[in-house]
Amino acid sequence: MTEATGTEAMAQGRRDMNGYDLYFGPAHPGSGNFGVKLTVEGERILRARSDPGYLHRGFEKLMEYRTPLQNAVLSDRLCILESLNWNLVHAEAVDQLCGTEVPERAKVIRVIMAELSRIQSHIIWYGVLAKALGFDTGFKVAFGYRDYVLDLFEFVTGGRVYPAGYLCPGGVRRDFPAGTEKRIWELLRTMEKMLREFEAYDSKTIAARCQGVGVLGLDDALRLGATGPVLRGSGLAADVRRDAPYEIYDKLDFEIPTREEGDALARSIVRQREIEESIKIVRQALDRLPGETLPPVKPKLAGKIPAGEVYVRNEIARGEAAVYMRSVGESGPYRCKIRGPDLLHMIPVLEHLLTGAEVADVPAIYWSLNICPADMDR
Amino acid sequence: MAESGNTGGREELLKAVASRFTVEAPRVAPDRSVWISVAKSDLADLQAFLKREGFDHCSAISVTDWPDEDQFEITYHLWSYGRRTLVTVKTRIDRTQATVDSAIPLWGPSAAIHERELHELFGVRFEGNTDLAPLFLENWNGPPPFRKDFDWRKHVRETHYDEGDPRDRSYWDGSDGAGSA
Numbered sequence: 001m002t003e004a005t006g007t008e009a010m011a012q013g014r015r016d017m018n019g020y021d022l023y024f025g026p027a028h029p030g031s032g033n034f035g036v037k038l039t040v041e042g043e044r045i046l047r048a049r050s051d052p053g054y055l056h057r058g059f060e061k062l063m064e065y066r067t068p069l070q071n072a073v074l075s076d077r078l079c080i081l082e083s084l085n086w087n088l089v090h091a092e093a094v095d096q097l098c099g100t101e102v103p104e105r106a107k108v109i110r111v112i113m114a115e116l117s118r119i120q121s122h123i124i125w126y127g128v129l130a131k132a133l134g135f136d137t138g139f140k141v142a143f144g145y146r147d148y149v150l151d152l153f154e155f156v157t158g159g160r161v162y163p164a165g166y167l168c169p170g171g172v173r174r175d176f177p178a179g180t181e182k183r184i185w186e187l188l189r190t191m192e193k194m195l196r197e198f199e200a201y202d203s204k205t206i207a208a209r210c211q212g213v214g215v216l217g218l219d220d221a222l223r224l225g226a227t228g229p230v231l232r233g234s235g236l237a238a239d240v241r242r243d244a245p246y247e248i249y250d251k252l253d254f255e256i257p258t259r260e261e262g263d264a265l266a267r268s269i270v271r272q273r274e275i276e277e278s279i280k281i282v283r284q285a286l287d288r289l290p291g292e293t294l295p296p297v298k299p300k301l302a303g304k305i306p307a308g309e310v311y312v313r314n315e316i317a318r319g320e321a322a323v324y325m326r327s328v329g330e331s332g333p334y335r336c337k338i339r340g341p342d343l344l345h346m347i348p349v350l351e352h353l354l355t356g357a358e359v360a361d362v363p364a365i366y367w368s369l370n371i372c373p374a375d376m377d378r
Numbered sequence: 379m380a381e382s383g384n385t386g387g388r389e390e391l392l393k394a395v396a397s398r399f400t401v402e403a404p405r406v407a408p409d410r411s412v413w414i415s416v417a418k419s420d421l422a423d424l425q426a427f428l429k430r431e432g433f434d435h436c437s438a439i440s441v442t443d444w445p446d447e448d449q450f451e452i453t454y455h456l457w458s459y460g461r462r463t464l465v466t467v468k469t470r471i472d473r474t475q476a477t478v479d480s481a482i483p484l485w486g487p488s489a490a491i492h493e494r495e496l497h498e499l500f501g502v503r504f505e506g507n508t509d510l511a512p513l514f515l516e517n518w519n520g521p522p523p524f525r526k527d528f529d530w531r532k533h534v535r536e537t538h539y540d541e542g543d544p545r546d547r548s549y550w551d552g553s554d555g556a557g558s559a
Binding site for chain 2: 052053056058060061096222223224225227236238243244309310311312313320322324326334335337339343344347348352377
């Protein structure tokens with residue numbers, strides 16, 4: 001048995017100033033509703049143990065008691081930072097079970113909103129990473145620009161953060177209001193201006209704290225279940241939008257940014273380039289938007305989901321999101337398993353990266369994973 | 379983009395599996411995913427075979443509760459980055475003796491975390507997984523809460539209902555708590 005350290009040592013009445021426990025979160029400004037217990041010796045982390053559960057709301061069980069349109073609203077809350085992407089995964093699962101043919105215009109709107117949500121989520125990541133690195137200007141600039149996207153969300157869905165199940169089974173809750181397209185074109189120009197601002201800061205501030213920090217090799221990334229920008233930052237060009245296209249992604253032209261280094265800086269570069277790609281995707285989708293108008297989707301009384309099972313995967317800002325939905329022909333799903341990228345990123349990947357790291361690098365490692373406690377705890 | 383016309387060897391994969399294992403109701407779904415049901419005794423061998431065939435990502439593990447049949451159904455969702463194919467492997471286990479071998483030897487820590495979650499929420503034991511500590515619930519002594527026979531509404535009413543709180547009364551009894559406090 002190894003010698004007791006930290007709280008164990010204290011319990012035995014020894015003052016052990018070399019090995020002690022340090023909590024990062026849940027009350028840390030950068031941690032979100034999540035903590036990780038670090039056993040440290042001096043500045044070096046010997047062990048890291050994630051402490052999830054602060055945001056567990058039991059969504060999988062709640063959904064068993066509700067109809068698909070009610071669940072569409074619940075699916076907003078799966079991740080506060082990218083609710084529209086989660087709307088889409090849930091809606092596709094129900095559509096597949098019901099065999100619904102979604103109108104082309106609704107598919108294009110889904111892609112536009114999902115990509116804007118991805119951009120918005122990546123902006124939050126940039127802001128919070130900047131804040132965690134002590135670079136407050138970056139935080140304020142990023143959150144300022146995020147509001148432009150939220151203005152559009154409010155205009156289209158009525159909600160800034162929670163779209164109330166805007167991307168719902170059957171299509172979208174209602175068509176774009178008049179003038180939306182013009183506003184999106186303007187928004188994309190604003191986003192490009194933002195990217196130029198980010199680039200001007202990055203060369204010094206972010207690189208200095210992120211280069212060579214939190215290196216995740218490709219073998220480890222696969223073994224630990226990393227997906228999304230974390231996996232792409234370790235060198236594998238995997239993206240559900242291209243590998244198993246949904247909606248209209250097979251008709252769109254976009255690249256999958258990757259980096260070989262696997263460090264926090266590589267993951268940062270991947271995400272910034274993904275904002276560029278998302279801007280490209282939204283432009284192409286706007287050009288493809290059919291002219292007809294969509295009727296609003298209304299709840300069906302006594303509607304049933306046909307018996308069956310599906311496993312639907314999407315690429316959301318943080319990685320692979322999936323829903324396993326099982327129906328036995330009732331009004332709600334019999335079982336709805338939600339697979340978020342963060343259960344893997346916040347427990348096995350984070351614990352692996354923190355072990356052996358320096359205490360001062362914790363915020364950089366933590367936020368380079370762009371983690372969201374909400375979709376981990378569900 | 380060129381993938382849409384290509385079945386990615388899914389039918390061939392299904393044939394190869396069927397020639398080695400006794401499978402129930404194998405099918406290739408319209409979204410090009412493959413679904414296979416096997417007996418619990420074949421579970422590890424089938425997954426090892428799939429791993430050799432290039433399935434390198436354990437996307438998720440899930441449990442579905444069938445209390446009327448006294449069974450749990452465990453589903454493994456496996457993805458291959460190379461073949462761009464999803465295989466779901468399903469197996470049924472006894473609900474009262476809910477144990478199954480851990481998939482850690484095949485999929486490593488990514489399977490470990492899903493198993494840890496399922497142990498907490500459904501009470502399934504994964505033999506060989508040494509870390510099944512609770513993830514989400516603190517000081518919980520009740521039954522695994524995601525089982526179908528756990529009625530959370532009843533539980534909340536029994537443990538948290540406060541008759542003196544007008545909001546609680548309005549929620550549980552439908553009576554308007556306003557003015558009566």
